[in-house]
Amino acid sequence: MKPSPFSPGVEAxxxxxxxxxxNFSDLHPAFDPHEALVAADRCYFCHDAPxxxxxxxxxxxxxxxxxxxxxxxxxxxxxxxxQNIMGGMCARVCPTETLCEEACVRELAEGKxxxxxxxxxxxxxxxxxxxxxxxxxxxxxxxxxxxxxAGPAGLSCAHRLAMLGHDVTVYDARxxxxxxxxxxxxxxxxPENFAQAEVDWLLKIGGITLEHGKALGLDMTLEQLKGDxxxxxxxxxxxxxxxxxxxxxxxxxxxxxxxxxxxxxxASDMGALPVGRDVVVIGGGMTAVxxxxxxxxxxxxxxxxxxxxxRDRMNASVFEQxxxxxxxxxxxxxxxxxxxxxxxxxxxIEFEYVNDDMTGTGETVRIPADQVLRxxxxxxxxxxxxxxxxxxxxxxGAGRTSMDGVWAGxxxxxxxxxxxxTAVAEGRDAAMxxxxxxxx
Amino acid sequence: xxxxxxxxxxxxxxxxFWLASAPPTDKEYNVxxxxxxxxxxxxxxxxxxxxxxxxxxxxxxxxxIYGADRRLLGLNNIELITDRDLYTNLEEIKRVKADYPxxxxxxxxxxxxxEEAWKAILPLVEDTGxxxxxxxxxxxxxMSERGMGSAVGQxxxxxEMVTRWCKHYYSKPVIVKLTPNIxxxxxxxxxxxxxxxxxxxxxxxxxSITSVNLDTMSPEPSIDGKGxxxxxxxxxxxxIAMSMxxxxxxxxxxxxxxxxxxxxxxxxxDAAEFITLGCGNVQVCTAAMTYGFKxxxxxxxxxxxxxxxxxxxxxxxxKGAAVPNVTDWQYLNLNYVAKAKINQDLCISxxxxxxxxxxxxxxxxxxxxxxxxxxxxxxxxxxxxxxxVCPVENCITMEAMEPGxxxxxxxxxxxxxxANWTTHxxxxxxTAAE
Ligand SMILES: Cc1cc2nc3c(=O)[nH]c(=O)nc-3n(C[C@H](O)[C@H](O)[C@H](O)COP(=O)(O)OP(=O)(O)OC[C@H]3O[C@@H](n4cnc5c(N)ncnc54)[C@H](O)[C@@H]3O)c2cc1C
Ligand SMILES: Cc1cc2nc3c(=O)[nH]c(=O)nc-3n(C[C@H](O)[C@H](O)[C@H](O)COP(=O)(O)O)c2cc1C
Ligand code: SF4
Ligand code: SF4
Ligand code: SF4
Numbered sequence: 001m002k003p004s005p006f007s008p009g010v011e012a013x014x015x016x017x018x019x020x021x022x023n024f025s026d027l028h029p030a031f032d033p034h035e036a037l038v039a040a041d042r043c044y045f046c047h048d049a050p051x052x053x054x055x056x057x058x059x060x061x062x063x064x065x066x067x068x069x070x071x072x073x074x075x076x077x078x079x080x081x082x083q084n085i086m087g088g089m090c091a092r093v094c095p096t097e098t099l100c101e102e103a104c105v106r107e108l109a110e111g112k113x114x115x116x117x118x119x120x121x122x123x124x125x126x127x128x129x130x131x132x133x134x135x136x137x138x139x140x141x142x143x144x145x146x147x148x149x150a151g152p153a154g155l156s157c158a159h160r161l162a163m164l165g166h167d168v169t170v171y172d173a174r175x176x177x178x179x180x181x182x183x184x185x186x187x188x189x190x191p192e193n194f195a196q197a198e199v200d201w202l203l204k205i206g207g208i209t210l211e212h213g214k215a216l217g218l219d220m221t222l223e224q225l226k227g228d229x230x231x232x233x234x235x236x237x238x239x240x241x242x243x244x245x246x247x248x249x250x251x252x253x254x255x256x257x258x259x260x261x262x263x264x265x266x267a268s269d270m271g272a273l274p275v276g277r278d279v280v281v282i283g284g285g286m287t288a289v290x291x292x293x294x295x296x297x298x299x300x301x302x303x304x305x306x307x308x309x310x311r312d313r314m315n316a317s318v319f320e321q322x323x324x325x326x327x328x329x330x331x332x333x334x335x336x337x338x339x340x341x342x343x344x345x346x347x348x349i350e351f352e353y354v355n356d357d358m359t360g361t362g363e364t365v366r367i368p369a370d371q372v373l374r375x376x377x378x379x380x381x382x383x384x385x386x387x388x389x390x391x392x393x394x395x396x397g398a399g400r401t402s403m404d405g406v407w408a409g410x411x412x413x414x415x416x417x418x419x420x421x422t423a424v425a426e427g428r429d430a431a432m433x434x435x436x437x438x439x440x
Numbered sequence: 441x442x443x444x445x446x447x448x449x450x451x452x453x454x455x456x457f458w459l460a461s462a463p464p465t466d467k468e469y470n471v472x473x474x475x476x477x478x479x480x481x482x483x484x485x486x487x488x489x490x491x492x493x494x495x496x497x498x499x500x501x502x503x504x505i506y507g508a509d510r511r512l513l514g515l516n517n518i519e520l521i522t523d524r525d526l527y528t529n530l531e532e533i534k535r536v537k538a539d540y541p542x543x544x545x546x547x548x549x550x551x552x553x554x555e556e557a558w559k560a561i562l563p564l565v566e567d568t569g570x571x572x573x574x575x576x577x578x579x580x581x582x583m584s585e586r587g588m589g590s591a592v593g594q595x596x597x598x599x600e601m602v603t604r605w606c607k608h609y610y611s612k613p614v615i616v617k618l619t620p621n622i623x624x625x626x627x628x629x630x631x632x633x634x635x636x637x638x639x640x641x642x643x644x645x646x647x648s649i650t651s652v653n654l655d656t657m658s659p660e661p662s663i664d665g666k667g668x669x670x671x672x673x674x675x676x677x678x679x680i681a682m683s684m685x686x687x688x689x690x691x692x693x694x695x696x697x698x699x700x701x702x703x704x705x706x707x708x709x710d711a712a713e714f715i716t717l718g719c720g721n722v723q724v725c726t727a728a729m730t731y732g733f734k735x736x737x738x739x740x741x742x743x744x745x746x747x748x749x750x751x752x753x754x755x756x757x758x759k760g761a762a763v764p765n766v767t768d769w770q771y772l773n774l775n776y777v778a779k780a781k782i783n784q785d786l787c788i789s790x791x792x793x794x795x796x797x798x799x800x801x802x803x804x805x806x807x808x809x810x811x812x813x814x815x816x817x818x819x820x821x822x823x824x825x826x827x828x829v830c831p832v833e834n835c836i837t838m839e840a841m842e843p844g845x846x847x848x849x850x851x852x853x854x855x856x857x858x859a860n861w862t863t864h865x866x867x868x869x870x871t872a873a874e
Contacts, residue, residue: 037510038509038510041508041509041510042508044790044792044831045792046790046791046792047790047791047792047794047795047807048791048807048811049790049791050789050811105788105789105790106788108788108789109788109831109832
């Protein structure tokens with residue numbers, strides 16, 4: 001019998017095919033030209049605009065919106081991409097409600113910001129769908145740079161370096177480029193294989209060689225790279241996952257949320273992905289929300305997001321929390337897992353209620369769980385790296401590490417939020433610094 | 441409730457809102473709908489002489505200027521007078537007037553500048569029972585090249601002559617509609633008065649090209665790749681119309697001549713403003729063409745509520761109330777000193793006032809690290825630009841300084857007395873004040 005949302009255990013194909021397509025379609029459908037013009041007309045063209053300050057890549061938002069409003073979306077795209085080469089992805093995945101749109105003066109005025117993210121997508125899609133790459137390389141400098149990691153930080157750095165005339169080799173441990181754009185971001189934020197399309201478009205600059213299945217630490221050492229190249233940029237993100245130190249934490253049905261999501265992102269058929277009837281996600285960040293929402297969209301009957309503190313302390317924005325709630329995810333707060341019960345495979349999870357200061361209350365609760373997803377933070381993997389700061393690579397200025405000739409940016413580097421847009425900004429700024437030091 | 445009843449040169453209508461002579465009044469069907477919607481009167485679409493009617497272009501007639509969100513701010517047209525048979529129009533006018541005796545029905549006319557032509561049409565119009573006529577001396581395109589419309593309106597002698605014929609061959613009120621495509625609007629108004637006109641109405645449309653198609657290099661609206669100047673109307677022309685109305689209202693030669701105000705009237709407030717500048721009633725075209733006949737309901741309720749609030753029992757109570765305050769620049773009080781003031785509770789920190797003042801005015805607004813914007817009284821000349829560019833209503837206001845206070849910009853004490861340019865020491869032609 002075909003499984004349904006009510007079937008117990010971990011099962012694939014709980015929904016009809018049509019339901020999967022519907023569930024994983026675009027979260028914010030693209031603007032059509034009319035919607036874009038109406039939205040663009042709301043921008044006040046602020047002086048020294050607060051939205052720009054709030055964008056980690058400092059895109060000139062009033063200018064690009066004015067360019068849309070005056071019928072030149074390709075010029076708008078160039079304004080965006082000059083600051084943020086992954087403006088297309090950022091337009092889809094940025095938590096704009098805590099970045100540019102939160103700072104928009106119309107948020108203050110009316111509680112309804114200008115739809116900056118969607119306008120950004122309108123412009124970048126308009127240009128990229130024509131296959132136009134508006135940048136070209138400067139004269140060759142004869143310098144070469146190694147970039148470790150083909151995520152947003154690495155690709156942003158690589159593009160800027162290539163544009164400035166350097167030759168860039170990008171190494172990535174995974175079989176496909178894009179980093180978490182390809183393996184992490186929620187499927188409904190970047191449908192239709194946008195991540196790969198964007199990478200293909202980005203590489204049109206030329207001068208970038210991608211080396212797949214090449215992991216720093218396995219296939220090469222940092223010392224080798226330093227010897228073979230004039231500079232090295234580390235943008236390998238956070239490959240490790242925090243362990244769930246709890247009784248029964250190794251039972252079947254317990255897995256890392258990032259692995260669950262990576263499988264989901266690589267799946268060509270959502271109906272082939274197994275998901276529990278009762279799913280419990282542990283964590284309070286974007287990864288936790290994405291894992292919870294996508295479990296629900298895969299057909300799980302009951303999905304609980306269990307967070308140890310109050311909602312106000314969750315890393316996931318209010319928008320993300322509301323999105324989870326609207327999809328039917330139950331958010332439990334002030335709970336810490338104490339034990340996983342079940343014979344071989346997990347059947348129940350037991351939490352203790354905790355106070356705001358994390359002290360236990362002695363009160364416990366058990367809820368059904370045939371799948372438990374850990375989303376309690378990622379960690380930096382690897383050794384023989386530059387000095388660390390709080391578990392990440394310590395940097396000063398534009399990504400300079402403790403090692404000469406080695407820069408770092410994105411999630412693996414200390415400081416800044418773990419966001420796509422921050423990774424892009426840090427990669428770009430490191431490239432400018434590398435350029436200055438190579439040409440200096 | 442305020443009484444909106446209007447009596448314009450003896451023509452009565454339940455409210456002062458008339459539809460101007462234009463497509464909304466081109467036929468019985470439209471006019472009946474307009475009356476059902478509540479319009480006080482109509483000026484029927486301009487009639488021409490007996491015989492084959494004029495023909496219109498068979499392509500686009502209108503061009504437009506937009507504000508944010510494609511809000512229509514200005515419309516231009518290359519339409520001519522009615523392209524329907526004279527007798528059809530006359531029969532319809534007669535029927536409609538008979539069915540709506542309480543509404544004003546005015547017949548707009550444009551025939552060649554020959555006495556015979558007027559002598560021929562006026563009895564036919566008289567026979568319809570309409571309440572009056574309006575002479576279309578304004579249409580700036582198509583008809584003017586044939587010696588009619590604004591070609592007449594631009595020559596005061598012709599206006600006077602034709603008006604006189606009309607007063608001779610027609611027994612009811614004659615309204616002369618003026619073209620704004622002229623240097624000094626007072627001249628044609630005076631000519632109309634001299635010819636015996638009961639009233640003037642203004643403005644007709646303004647010569648204009650609204651846009652050029654950058655692919656085809658044709659002005660819009662484009663007829664097979666070519667365009668022609670059209671007549672401009674809608675919200676954008678209101679300031680021009682009001683200035684012209686006020687000129688006629690305060691010119692001693694024409695003061696007191698009844699005026700029907702036209703040009704960009706879109707809301708009850710626009711209408712009230714025209715009336716304060718001396719208009720006895722108003723006419724509307726573009727607002728109806730943009731939003732349909734229903735807009736009159738807002739005009740009626742808005743004007744009525746405002747009159748109640750101000751204690752005006754009738755239109756006459758405030759008619760012309762602003763005319764004495766329209767003066768020449770040289771008589772403005774140079775001892776009046778104001779300063780811009782920003783209400784920090786309303787400010788949304790967009791910085792537009794700063795950009796405007798810093799880049800293009802007097803560097804009189806400061807911006808802090810935390811985006812607090814404040815007026816620097818030492819620099820502010822009270823130009824009003826910040827008020828005009830601020831997106832939040834009443835966020836920036838102009839506050840008058842009290843006599844006796846010292847203006848931090850000039851270091852001078854604000855004088856209590858009025859003093860203008862005519863006596864100012866910097867004026868070489870100043871006449872010494874006693
Ligand atoms: C589930 C999830 C959802 C998210 N959703 C959002 C979102 O909606 N919006 C948002 O702004 N941010 C989101 N983020 C965060 C965002 O994805 C990251 O901040 C961003 O991808 C960081 O970019 P990066 O280039 O530093 O690292 P990554 O994207 O992690 O890329 C690192 C790359 O390095 C490679 N690599 C790792 N180790 C090695 C090695 N030893 N040798 C060679 N290559 C290596 C990896 O294969 C990978 O391709 C999300 C993160 C997760 C996990
Ligand atoms: C399409 C169109 C046709 C017009 N035709 C006439 C006309 O036949 N006779 C006339 O006196 N005025 C005509 N006008 C001018 C209007 O009556 C009116 O004076 C002008 O549009 C200004 O008013 P508004 O801003 O309310 O539109 C026409 C205007 C438009 C838009
Ligand atoms: S990159 Fe992100 S934060 Fe910056 S403007 Fe675009 S959507 Fe907003
Ligand atoms: S803050 Fe809002 S209104 Fe101002 S420039 Fe930015 S998007 Fe436009
Ligand atoms: S223009 Fe108005 S809202 Fe904007 S900063 Fe100035 S005072 Fe504030």
